[in-house]
Amino acid sequence: MGRTGTSQARKGGRIRRLFTWKKLLGTFFVGCLLAMGAFYALYLMVPVPTANADATLQSNVYKYSNGKVMARTGKINREIVGLEKVPVAVQRAFVAAENKTFYKDHGVDIKGTIRAAWNTVTGKGKQGGSTITQQYVKNYYLSQDQTATRKLKEMVIALKVDQNMSKPEILAGYMNTSYYGRNAYGIQAAAQAYYGVDATRLTVGQGAYLASLLQAPSQYDWTSASPDGRKLVEERWNYVLDNMVEEGWLDTAQRTGMKFPVPHKPKAPKGLSGQSGYIVEAANQELMRQGVSEEDLKAGGWTVTLNIDEKKQKALVKSVDEQLEAKLDRKDDEKDATVQAGATSVDPKTGAIVAMYGGVGATEHWTNNATRRDYQPASTFKPIVLASALDNGAETQDGRKIGLGTVYDGTSKRPVVGSDIAFAPENEDDRSYGPVTVQKATNNSINSVYAQMIVDVGPTKAKQTAIALGMKDGADFGATPAMSLGVMGASTVDMAGAYATLDNHGVKVTPTLVKSAEHKERTADPVKSIGERVISRVAADTTTKAMQGVVQSGSGFRAAGDYYAAGKTGTSENNRSAWFVGYTPELVTAVGLFGEDAKGNQVTLTDTINPGRANGGRTPAQIWGAYTERALGGGSDTPFDLETDGTSGGDTVPTPTRTTGSPTPTATATDEATTPPEPTAPTVTTPPEPTTPTVTTPPEPTPTKTTDPALPPLPDGDSGVDGRTRD
Structure with missing residues (x-):
């Protein structure tokens, strides 16, 4: 072995002496102790805060152009219910969807939370990993921001909440503060919004769907979801039920016979009957196109002044009632019940x-x-x-x-x-x-x-x-x-x-x-x-x-x-x-x-x-x-x-x-807009050189107002009764 070999051996020996397994293990334990100490200090420093604004939603106020209130929304559509009002199987569906270890853990999933925080910090996107306790803390005490600081606070508060509250209290708080879409906050409002029943009457399948919704309320609403959205929510629904079987909370035979419970079409919340519900929803859609988020609108606190003129609005409703609704028998005539009317009136100078x-x-x-x-x-x-x-x-x-x-x-x-x-x-x-x-x-x-x-x-x-x-x-x-x-x-x-x-x-x-x-x-x-x-x-x-x-x-x-x-x-x-x-x-x-x-x-x-x-x-x-x-x-x-x-x-x-x-x-x-045939290459005869027709041009007519709509003669063709021809 030459000098080079001897030198390398000496160098290797020094490295081994510097990084012995005892020193490495000691460094690891010291690091752990420092991390634990820092976390304990954070635990002592971070108090359990009061409820945030999202937990106590305000209403939105919608006004006519004259300042008169037309509608209020956002504050009423949540009813807190005790866990005893929710079937046990439905409770377990939520646990199976979000946190199978809920009944055993201490409120925090350390590995999942660290992974989620790291992925957020490094720009890999928002990640899950939170327990039900952590999500309840986020909903009730904190914001929805996905930051490392908020995650650390969430973990600390979740540990304290888990010590001071029972598991049923935490689960009830989670189910009552979560947003399910359709302006429904809490399990009771969600049960009414999607299935038209109280939470006490929810089936296991329905509960599994509502639990699935929490991952993406708007995307997973069956009645408005895209084909991909429907596929995803069905997969999520099956995932929840399979977890219940795995945990012994659902019988295999019962699981096998279950079919996806398609929710009802959305209905307007109470207080938005008549034309108000249509106008408020259309106004919300316009606001969202202008950059206001759906979550921001749902949180409330907005005063929205509309361009709707109260007198003209009443005039339009009265005209439809007089010229259409008064002539229909929607209750007893199936044909009359099929007639729907819509109208929009605009000021051409302002666009209102x-x-x-x-x-x-x-x-x-x-x-x-x-x-x-x-x-x-x-x-x-x-x-x-x-x-x-x-x-x-x-x-x-x-x-x-x-x-x-x-x-x-x-x-x-x-x-x-x-x-x-x-x-x-x-x-x-x-x-x-x-x-x-x-x-x-x-x-x-x-x-x-x-x-x-x-x-x-x-x-x-x-x-x-x-x-x-x-x-x-x-x-x-x-x-x-x-x-x-x-x-x-x-x-x-x-x-x-x-x-x-x-x-x-x-x-x-x-x-x-x-x-x-x-x-x-x-x-x-x-x-x-x-x-x-x-x-x-x-x-x-x-x-x-x-x-x-x-x-x-x-x-x-x-x-x-x-x-x-x-x-x-x-x-x-x-x-x-x-x-x-x-x-x-x-x-x-x-x-x-x-x-x-x-x-x-x-x-x-x-x-x-x-x-x-x-x-x-x-x-x-x-x-x-x-x-x-x-x-x-x-x-x-x-x-x-x-x-x-x-x-x-x-x-x-x-x-x-x-x-x-x-x-x-x-x-x-x-003129029924029948779909034309597939394009065929026509044989077009070249037209002759144009000739200018002799058109007699009468003098410019003076516009006149017609005061009696019954005076003009019936236009040609207006008496047609064939359902396929039209003007």
């Missing part, structure tokens, strides 16, 4: 939602019919197609610029020209009109004209206009010719916003419910309700002029009154929805009727409120008219201030230049 109708009452029908987007707006989309054509300077297939006097072929089932997707919609009652102006096509909601117009504009451009005006993009919002018939989903809020933008001369209007939201520590920024210009004033105002004709002498004549008005009717596929959306210079309102059975399925409105079709020109227009008259104090002399393109849609027109040779589609589409 001044009135909202969500349904018969939030405690009877929880789904808000004003904000739901699962029904088609039908022909109320046609003015958006016209606005897009005007804004984009679109031309017909033979080169004529589109305006109110532009002549189209109004033949029913006429195949569109210039589209890669074959489409030939049927007009209402399969009526053919021949050559008609855009104005007349708007008045009578002629499907064949608007199907061709959207091809002339370009479906993609029309969709861009719709979204710019305020409609929401979705999977069902395809840029196809069928879009002209309003085949996408939309809410009354969406349609009121789009029409309010037209009423506001093309400057974007976003309907908003919340005027202000204040907390003692912070405020929420309101939605910016008036935006930038999204279409030209001429395009918006010319579209308004077209819709004045609908009310004066078209399908919306029942909406006429002692005011200047513009609007559009709409009736969707199989008469499942019927709409009237219209406006005066001061007010925009969207009214919709929706067919929905007891299981939530869409059904026809035919032969419900009236024999035959419940089209948009009937009850929706009548509700709109009755409300508008009341909201405007009996009427208004304010006219529209319009800057139009100067075109006029007189009914005396020449035969238009027509282009033929478009393909015949494999299926017939009608």
Whole structure:
């Protein structure tokens, strides 16, 4: 062995002498003693605090725009119950879900808590590991923050609580302070919210579901969960029951025969009946979109002033009651019971939602019919197609610029020209009109004209206009010719916003419910309700002029009154929805009727409120008219201030230049928004060189108010009784 080897041996010997097992063991024990001493010092220094704010929730106050209180929420929906009110099997389900060693431990899981704190500090995300005692301490004494400092306090206080309280007291405190979703704090409120029973009547399966909810209340709510969320909550539910079997708390045979207990649909808390429940929930959703967390709202302490005008709100409810509810027998007539109404009324100058109708009452029908987007707006989309054509300077297939006097072929089932997707919609009652102006096509909601117009504009451009005006993009919002018939989903809020933008001369209007939201520590920024210009004033105002004709002498004549008005009717596929959306210079309102059975399925409105079709020109227009008259104090002399393109849609027109040779589609589409066939490559014959038709342009009409809605003649096609055709 050379010098190098000798040197290495000496070096190794020194290392072994320096790090002997005795020294290492001694260092370990000294470290442990120091850690124990530090923890004991912390134990002596940290007292058990008083209850935190989350343990004594405040209420939220919601006010009308005039400052009058409309509703209070948040404080009542928790009822403390003793553990004797909770079945033993349900108690054990909670223990099996969260802390199987609960009855044996001293309130702390050292390993789990250290692991959770370390993962939080090192940025690996929030981790579990807390015992039931620790979670109770967190809920009742501390905050929800996931920090190392809070975890250490939690451990110390949990040890003290475990010494001073019995296990049943701790378990009861945990079950009563936990949040279960649906604004339910505590086991009693959760039992009512999800199963409509008191905690004393919960089954083992139901208790296991409620215990599972605590991991992710919003994600695991069965009625609103995504497919992945439902899968996760079922896995969690099975995990809880399997743990109970493992602990000897549940018989294997009973476990084998158990099925997942699907909870009831959510219902409004007491005190939020009538329209208040709909409005409060919609306001909360708006606040959450503005950055206020759901937990923050649930904790309470907010004063929310709404844009809802108390007088207009009452006028809207009275109008629906008078024009719809008084004519229905919901109790004894199954068909009448399927009729749902929704409405939204907006000030076009401010964007304020001044009135909202969500349904018969939030405690009877929880789904808000004003904000739901699962029904088609039908022909109320046609003015958006016209606005897009005007804004984009679109031309017909033979080169004529589109305006109110532009002549189209109004033949029913006429195949569109210039589209890669074959489409030939049927007009209402399969009526053919021949050559008609855009104005007349708007008045009578002629499907064949608007199907061709959207091809002339370009479906993609029309969709861009719709979204710019305020409609929401979705999977069902395809840029196809069928879009002209309003085949996408939309809410009354969406349609009121789009029409309010037209009423506001093309400057974007976003309907908003919340005027202000204040907390003692912070405020929420309101939605910016008036935006930038999204279409030209001429395009918006010319579209308004077209819709004045609908009310004066078209399908919306029942909406006429002692005011200047513009609007559009709409009736969707199989008469499942019927709409009237219209406006005066001061007010925009969207009214919709929706067919929905007891299981939530869409059904026809035919032969419900009236024999035959419940089209948009009937009850929706009548509700709109009755409300508008009341909201405007009996009427208004304010006219529209319009800057139009100067075109006029007189009914005396020449035969238009027509282009033929478009393909015949494999299926017939009608104004019911029937799904068009799969795209086929058409053989389009090149149209001849455009010729300019000789159109007689009458002088600009002076807008007039109709004081008696019964005076105008019945529009063509309005007497249809077939449930499949519509305006």
